[in-house]
Amino acid sequence: MTTSRPPTSPAETDPGDPFLSVRDLGVRFSTEDGVVRAVDGLSFELRRGQTLGIVGESGSGKSVTMLTVLGLHEPRTTEVTGQIRLDGQELVGAGERTLQRLRGNTMAMIFQDPLTSLSPYHTVGRQIAEPYIKHTGASRRQARARAIEMLDKVGIPRAGTRVDDYPHQFSGGMRQRAVIAMALVCNPDLLIADEPTTALDVTVQAQILDLLADLQQEFGSAIVLITHDLGVVADVADDLLVMYAGRAVERGPAAEVLRSPQHPYTWGLLESVPRLTGDVDQPLAPIPGAPPSLLDPPPGCPFHPRCAHRQRVPGDACATERPELPVGRGAACHLSLEQRRTHVIEHRQPGLG
Amino acid sequence: MGNEPTTGAALPADSAAADADAPLGGGGSPGEPLLEVRGLVKHFPIHGGFPIRRRMGAVRAVDGVDLSIAAGTSFGLVGESGCGKSTTGRLVTRLLEPTGGSIHYRGTDITHASRRELAPIRSQIQMIFQDPYSSLNPRQTVGTIVGGPMEINGINPPGGRERRVRELLETVGLSPEHYNRFPHEFSGGQRQRIGVARALALDPRLIVADEPVSALDVSIQAQVVNLLQRLQRELGIAFLFIAHDLAVVRHFSQRVAVMYLGKIVEVADRDALYRRPRHPYTHALLSAVPQADALADAEHPRRERIRLAGDVPSPIDPPSGCRFRTRCWKAEELCARQEPPLVVRDGSDPNHLTACHFPEPPTTLGRDVILDPALAAAEGVTGPGTGPGPGAEAAPDATRKAR
Numbered sequence: 001m002t003t004s005r006p007p008t009s010p011a012e013t014d015p016g017d018p019f020l021s022v023r024d025l026g027v028r029f030s031t032e033d034g035v036v037r038a039v040d041g042l043s044f045e046l047r048r049g050q051t052l053g054i055v056g057e058s059g060s061g062k063s064v065t066m067l068t069v070l071g072l073h074e075p076r077t078t079e080v081t082g083q084i085r086l087d088g089q090e091l092v093g094a095g096e097r098t099l100q101r102l103r104g105n106t107m108a109m110i111f112q113d114p115l116t117s118l119s120p121y122h123t124v125g126r127q128i129a130e131p132y133i134k135h136t137g138a139s140r141r142q143a144r145a146r147a148i149e150m151l152d153k154v155g156i157p158r159a160g161t162r163v164d165d166y167p168h169q170f171s172g173g174m175r176q177r178a179v180i181a182m183a184l185v186c187n188p189d190l191l192i193a194d195e196p197t198t199a200l201d202v203t204v205q206a207q208i209l210d211l212l213a214d215l216q217q218e219f220g221s222a223i224v225l226i227t228h229d230l231g232v233v234a235d236v237a238d239d240l241l242v243m244y245a246g247r248a249v250e251r252g253p254a255a256e257v258l259r260s261p262q263h264p265y266t267w268g269l270l271e272s273v274p275r276l277t278g279d280v281d282q283p284l285a286p287i288p289g290a291p292p293s294l295l296d297p298p299p300g301c302p303f304h305p306r307c308a309h310r311q312r313v314p315g316d317a318c319a320t321e322r323p324e325l326p327v328g329r330g331a332a333c334h335l336s337l338e339q340r341r342t343h344v345i346e347h348r349q350p351g352l353g
Numbered sequence: 354m355g356n357e358p359t360t361g362a363a364l365p366a367d368s369a370a371a372d373a374d375a376p377l378g379g380g381g382s383p384g385e386p387l388l389e390v391r392g393l394v395k396h397f398p399i400h401g402g403f404p405i406r407r408r409m410g411a412v413r414a415v416d417g418v419d420l421s422i423a424a425g426t427s428f429g430l431v432g433e434s435g436c437g438k439s440t441t442g443r444l445v446t447r448l449l450e451p452t453g454g455s456i457h458y459r460g461t462d463i464t465h466a467s468r469r470e471l472a473p474i475r476s477q478i479q480m481i482f483q484d485p486y487s488s489l490n491p492r493q494t495v496g497t498i499v500g501g502p503m504e505i506n507g508i509n510p511p512g513g514r515e516r517r518v519r520e521l522l523e524t525v526g527l528s529p530e531h532y533n534r535f536p537h538e539f540s541g542g543q544r545q546r547i548g549v550a551r552a553l554a555l556d557p558r559l560i561v562a563d564e565p566v567s568a569l570d571v572s573i574q575a576q577v578v579n580l581l582q583r584l585q586r587e588l589g590i591a592f593l594f595i596a597h598d599l600a601v602v603r604h605f606s607q608r609v610a611v612m613y614l615g616k617i618v619e620v621a622d623r624d625a626l627y628r629r630p631r632h633p634y635t636h637a638l639l640s641a642v643p644q645a646d647a648l649a650d651a652e653h654p655r656r657e658r659i660r661l662a663g664d665v666p667s668p669i670d671p672p673s674g675c676r677f678r679t680r681c682w683k684a685e686e687l688c689a690r691q692e693p694p695l696v697v698r699d700g701s702d703p704n705h706l707t708a709c710h711f712p713e714p715p716t717t718l719g720r721d722v723i724l725d726p727a728l729a730a731a732e733g734v735t736g737p738g739t740g741p742g743p744g745a746e747a748a749p750d751a752t753r754k755a756r
Contacts (some may be wrong), residue, residue, distance in 0.1 A: 055718060056552050057570040092675050155727025157663070171664040172434075201433035201597065206641035210660060214731035228571055231643030236458075258645055274576035274604035276642055283582065284604065286575030290540050 017088065018045035019222050020069070020190055023183045025082035025092075027061070027068050027246075038064040040246045042082075043325075044171035046239075048189065051216065051223040053254055054154070055230060055269070059291055060079035061246035062226045066192045070109055071099040077232030086190065108183035112195040114175035118167040125151070125163030128182045135186050150181035152213060173204035187219055194226045208235050230269060234258055242266050245292055252329035262331035262340045265303045272345065301334065310345070311334055364373030381641050385460060386421045387559055387591050393418040394453035395440050399669065404637065415651040416615035418453070419695070424558065427585055427592040429623075431599055431638070433446045435665055437615040438595045442561045445593060446480050447471055458559075477507050479552035483486070483564035485544035489536040496532040502696055505593075521550040526580060542573035549580065561593045566601060578605060599642050602625055611635050614668055614676040617695060621705035629715030631707040632697055634677045637661050638703040640719055656717055662724040675710065682722050 020206055027039040037063040046052045049276040054062045067073055069204065071091065073181050080283065083093040086107065091099070108131075111117040119127060128150055129143035144163065151159035154177040167175055176196065183191060199203035216223055225237055233240055233254055240254040242263065250263040261267055268287035274280075289306040292298050304310050313334040317323075325332035333340070371382055396411035415437040422428045430438045430703060443449045447463060455464045458474055466474070479502075482488035489498055499518045503510070510517040519529035525546040536544055545565065552560050565581065566574040582605060585592055596602050602609055610620040611634065611688055619632040630636055640659040661680045675693050678684035687710050695708040700715060723729045 059571060136637065153727065155662075155725055157726070173664050201665075202636055202641040203433065203601070204664065206643070207660050207728065209643070210728050211725075211731070214728060217730065230645040234645045236645045267542050268572060270645060272572050273598040273645065274575075274578070276603060276639065278646060279602055280623065282573035283579045287572035287578060288576075291570070291575065297423060 001041040012227050019048045019087055020224075021081040021083070021085040022065070022069070023085075025065065025068065025084065027064055027073070028082070029296075030079075032076045034295045037297060038246055038294055039068070041296075042085040042243075042246075042248050044241055044248065044251065046190075046222045046224065048222050049216070049220045050238045051213075051225055051236055053225045053233035053240045054224060054243060055228065055233055055240065056243035057228060057291055059245075059294065060243040061294075063194050065222060065243075066109070066194060066226060070107060070192065070338065071096075071191055096136045101135075104188075105135040105186045106188055106193065107190040108175075108188040109188070110179055110183045110191065110193040110196045114172065116181055119173060120167055123164050124170065124178045125165075127184055128163075128178065131182065132185045146185060149187050151178065153215070154178070154181045154184075154206075156181075172200055173207065176200060176208055177206075177211070180208070180215075184215060184221075186217065187221075189221055190224070191216075191221045192224045192226070195228070196225070197228070197232065198229075204253060205232075212236065230258065230273065242269070245297050245301055246294055248325050248332070249303065251325065260341075260344045261352050262344075263303075263333050263339075264307045264309050264335070266331070267343065267347065268306075281282060300330070309339075311330070312339060342343040359684060377722060387424040388420075388422040389457040390418060390420045390445065390454065390594045391457075392420055392440075393441065393456065395437075395444055395449060395451045396630065397754055406476050408670055409646065410412070415444065416668075416671070418612075418615075418617055420610060420617065420620070422559065422591050422593060424591055425589040427528075427583070427606040428610065429602035429609040430593065430595045430612060431602050431609060432612035433597060433599060433638075433665060435614075435668065436515070436612040437668070438597075438612050439563050441612070442480070442595050444594060446478050446561050448480075449473075456704070458649050466468070467626060468689075470507075476502070476555040477558045477559040479560050481545075481548050481552050481562040481565045482678045484532075485541050485548055486536075488548055489544055491536055491699035494533050494535055495527075498536070498547060499554055501551045501552060506555060508555065517554070518550075521553055522613050523548075524553065524584075526576075527542055541569050542576055543579050545569060546580065548742045549577075549584070553584065555592060556588075563594070563595045564597070565594075566595060567598060581605065598639060607671075610636065612664060614671050616708065617704065618677060618708045621702065622694070625702045625705045628717065629701070629705075630717065631701055631712035632677075632704070632709045633659075633681050633713055636713050636717065637722075655719075657719050659722040660725045660728055662726060675708070679707075682724055683713075685711070694733060 020345050023043050025042040029036040029038055042065060046050065046122065053307065056062045067079055069091065080091060080092050086102065091138070108254055118124070125144060125147040128147040132138055132143045132146050133140070148159045148163050149164055156162050156177055170178060177282055194213070197208050200208060212223065224232070227233060237254040240257045241248050241251060242250040242265065244265050250257060250261065252260055257266065261270060262308060272287055273286040274284060287306055292305065294304060298305055300317070300319045301323050310318045317334045323332040323334050393415055394417055395415040396413050396495050399409045399411065400406050403411045418441055420428060430441060432438045440449065440489055445450050447466070451464055454668040455462060457463070458478065459570065463471060467500070496515065496518050499512045499521055503514050503517065515532065519532055520533055522529050529541060536547065539547065558587050562581065566577050569577060578601060581592070584590060594602060594605050608618045608620070608622055609626045612618070612632050619626065619630065619635045623633065627639065630639060636657065637659040640657045661678060661699060666679055672679050674690055678688040681688070691712045693708045695706045697703060698703060698707045698712045722730065
């Protein structure tokens, strides 16, 4: 990976090795209260031009995982184990200089809150140009032209004048567009979007999600989309990873996971969310209890204290034995495939087809 | 909700006085209007200038809102941030002083009532706030927080306040032993339950719930929604349910109003609003909601896809005529000249009111309208407004990504 690259041709999909490969990733933080196992044994792969949705509630480890990929964790208190390979290059234990060369260039991140991820002291144009100058060695004039081009691409009207505005002069939706322009300015091969639309209104969210998908088609980037909203995933993701208490509990192609989910936690997520269609007289089916503390995660399956299907598993396997997540499509659960299939058929939501 | 026209029916502002008697017959007991709001206005003045500070203008946060809530029912108020839905909630509870219009609670005019006049009514209108962290005093125990309203109002229930508080905690699904704990010992969902218990302490008839679940995790949201729904049914409390999440509002409310820039643009019974919306903005909002079951196939025709351009205009200087016209694909010269009244349009249900000169066909399926310039450019759609109008189900699907 060289530091300066010409704009890539769209979607050079490589059917061979995955572009991003995470194997058995573990992230532990030392805190005053003890060791927090934020991520535990997580593996996934992502190819160029594909979108991976990572779904989970707060504290499920989804953001920590991606911060670790970018090397943005605090090295003194964080212990990272496992492998993270980006285009064949190992990132766990990589030096700060290597990471700096990759960040903003090969891999870029869009954060949740567009206001705090922009500096109030610098113009939007300057903030977009900064990584471009750093990674390509372009002149200020070239970088400014590039910033205008990017602002135009993400749909900021009159980009030529708005480039000199400060973030507070932009509305929420425009700020998020500016942040996207900043992330895309060096044509990154990997784009990590952490709840990119959570702070936005629905009509703006829809614009931003569609824009991300369109830009992906144009640039051929791989996108990791972190969200708590299964609807967002249904709209844009190719593959889906469901996380709970620092572990992946289910994965597979997004459409398949949403159509025939296999893990009780995924069932819970889907059944607890009200829909625009569907029966309103039926009370929602919430997941009882609350997510566990990662200081002391429950033994066995991390979901077992909240799981309504625990009794259907013979013995106390759920509380003692940690279920494996199969490679490819599957769920980390002790229920038999037959039991899961029956549940899906019985609880099929109208419209889930 | 059947055909009770009084159930949260709203009249157009200008005709409210004139034909207040026309379609509003007296319904049955659940149809008795508990809260009547007419032409409610709230302008926040903006001061500035040097050296003499003077009034520069006003944020027209709420600009002529009519609504009525029947006893024991839930009225949903949806809209994007800045549309004035929270301000409306605060006006109704009289936490803010209205600039104009009127608020009647059970026939009593409380628009400009003094603190003393309000005191007995305040106990009947309670509020649940969005943020379960900042709405509970961290220095007070749960017992003090939930018992607070009773103490302020000097109410001594039989068996004592503490017993009543413990009952309330049980009602909202907490343990009575939590009486002496502090808010920080609870999770977000449990804190919101404490807030609900506090709102219930005075046996209110109306609860204004302002985004009560939006700060909670997905799996916890359903617990709180179910709790509120149970309370509504069992205790017969009316709700003004304010939220930006259209699916949650649909689940909770029998009648729903959509707000845009300080005005209600459409109000109807739940099914009519969600299945047969007429206002272009309602169409845009509904089509923007991401749905986990949005994977279209042969049996389930795909929902329409409308992408507006830009953001909501400033409420300091809202557009003339129809406020949505600057983002609307159907806007014509008339829309800029004349403000559309909130009335029943041809083809709508009798208590389905729409403020639009050119209402949409009552369906949510089919076509694409892409107004966002960046999206239109990226998808190769020529120009804004490609919606072919009614009968769009057969429209070519060129802009849809293959999936």
